[in-house]
Amino acid sequence: MRKILTIEKTLFICALALLVSIIWADQYTNAVDLMIKFLGLNETTGKSIIFSGVILIILAIYMIGIRAYKKMAFEKDDILMNFFDNTDDAVIIVKNNMICNCNSKAVEVLKAGSFNKLKGKNIHEFITTNLVSFDTKNKRETKYTHVSTMDGEYMEALVTISNFMSDKKKLTQIKVHDSKLISSINNISNDEENLLTFISRETDIGFFNWDINADYFTYNKVFQNLTSSSFVKPKDFINSSKIHPEDSVLLKNEMEYCRLNEGYGFTLKFRLEEKENKWKWHTLKAKHSNTEGMNHIMGVLTDLSDHSSSEYKYNLLENHANIGSMKFDRQNKLYQNFSLEALKILNMENSMLIMEETNFLHLFKPNDNDLDSKERIYTLSSDNKKVKLLHIIDSKDNNRYDNCLIFDITDSWQKEDELYKTSFAVNKSLEEIYFTDTEGYVIYANDAARKSFGISIHDYNSKKIMDFNTNIDYRWWNQILLPNINRNKIFSFESFIKSSRNSSIKYIEIQNNLISNREHQYICSFVRDITSRKKFEKELKHVATHDQLSKIYNRNGIYENMQEMFTKEQFAVVMIDLDDFKPVNDTYGHDAGDMVIATLAKRLSTSGPQGSLAGRLSGDEFIMIIPDYGNLDALEEIIKEIYHSITRKYIISQGVCKVDASIGISLYPEDGSSRQELFRKADEAMYSVKTSGKSGYAMYSNML
Structure with missing residues (x-):
């Protein structure tokens, strides 16, 4: 063929060269004019005829080449077909x-x-x-x-x-x-040797023969390659660890039933281990025959390697319990090839082999399902059984036959309905629920959680819970949460969410449960909004640590906050007792006395250096804690300022009044290392001023 094509090109090039030569020669020899005179034509007509003739010669040569090429191609195909005709x-x-x-x-x-x-x-x-x-x-x-x-x-x-x-x-x-060969495989021919030779040489099909009487097992090389093993006894193959555990029971049952029943044949799809924990689907077709008094099972094993076809998907599910199979002829609108399980699910007779689509649909009650959909749910008219019909259609498959599966879903229908309701309730629940894996990646969040955390569906499996505005960090997750959580314990902790819009803080409590299956572990988290509780707890704590009249610390508040003072190098305890405060209450009334107490508390809270504490211990007894005062001279200036703020006039409803105070001071660490000791010595210094005529201050160290 290539030679013919080369000759064709050569002739075409030669003709083209002839035309060019004539045009070139005409410039020097007037060859065209001589030809025109020889033919007796005028110049214009003669040139047109000569050039047209040359072009026709070129086209003729080209067409001859094309015809020769096609003729040889047809001859080649005919020779090929004549060979196959033999x-x-x-x-x-x-x-x-x-x-x-x-x-x-x-x-x-x-x-x-x-x-x-x-x-x-x-x-x-x-x-x-x-x-x-x-x-x-x-x-x-x-x-x-x-x-x-x-x-x-x-x-x-x-x-x-x-x-x-x-x-x-x-x-x-x-x-x-050859149909004789097909008959041999289906019906087990006597000519085992020729059949085995053909299968071994011409196909990629594994072949085996089980002599039941002698309990002997023979097979070809392809069978050995597909199973990746060598077997001596049939049980070695049936009990092989290469067979998937879920399919092993099916294979054992079929082979045992076939051994006990002459004439029985079966086709089974099952998985063989190709690599470690990697399985590949195969088809086993076998039949029990009695040939010249010898009982044996002959079978063929094929590899279902076309994972993209609808046939593979069909084979993947065909052998599972409670799943029937059939084929649908789209061209003729016929259901056919019903499996026994399909007949059982549909309550049909075993003799039923083919059924028109309209008659098939009459088996079911009318429903709202789209008849053009691939998956349909029906209710059988005979016994209200719920069934699912699935058409497996491969978009790349131009085959006119659909593989169909039919499922009996009566038992699971109610459970699926309840599951749907539960899923809906969880998703619409006001309580925030989310799932993460053990690394913190969010894999699900209901509507409330997505709104609260600002999680979108696109964040699933791409963002961790630590990426959102909370105080959960990687160190806490790995060192606190994971070690403490287990299946039998709920691990709770408090956190907060900071709003990205207005920077407001929402306090939350998260309860975490560890959920495990065979392959993965997940953390299910229930989130409770405790912002109101936190606010109430804060208010309750404020009431417990503050004096309601003066709004400064009470005795409990001073005790609690004073603990931090012991971490400092120095501080002073200033005990204050008002002198002759009772006459104010007696003269102006208790309301006036309360106004004096409130005003004094404000003055004390703004006196002293930064970090000072002011509190009211009892009716007219106050205290101040002054940290980092420096030296004694500086402390004395602070005490004078405090004394001056106390003795200033107080404006009350009846006019103006004035009070005085006795002040005692103890120093840390000079006068003591505990709260009780410092309070006692400051109190002693204050009473020394009282006994000396009141109105003044004294340091405990100066009394020694």
């Missing part, structure tokens, strides 16, 4: 899913009458399987499939699909193997 297999050549050639056996198998009726047809109209995609690393695939003829017959066949290149074109060869 085989017992039907061979079809496909390009872009369209039939472009086939041998006479294919015409016979598909009952087309002639090749012209098949040419240009979509291969999926006849073979219900996915063609393997063109891949130089994986050029051939052999699988069981269903073949339908042009007159509507339906049969099972073993098909080999091969990809190859022809003249830079990607083509697919589909070989439907």
